[in-house]
Amino acid sequence: MDRQGARKGESETMTSAAASMAGALKTALSFVGHANAKAASLSERRLGRSRRAADVLADHCGFD
Numbered sequence: 001m002d003r004q005g006a007r008k009g010e011s012e013t014m015t016s017a018a019a020s021m022a023g024a025l026k027t028a029l030s031f032v033g034h035a036n037a038k039a040a041s042l043s044e045r046r047l048g049r050s051r052r053a054a055d056v057l058a059d060h061c062g063f064d
Helices: 003-045 055-064
Strands: none
Touching: none
16 A cells, blocks of 8 residues: 555544544533433422432521
8 A cells, every 4th residue: 555545544544533532422412411401300309398408408508
């Protein structure tokens, strides 16, 4: 293989690797978005009597 052919192969390899990393990043961001949405819904369910002591404590500390 000549030099140009080798460079073209390296370029294709780098392009493929970049596309794979971009796909992995999109997947990771999707998981983070899902986790954030799930966390928001869990905190909304903990209202009133069903709130944890740690949740109530933060409200009381705000008054100090």
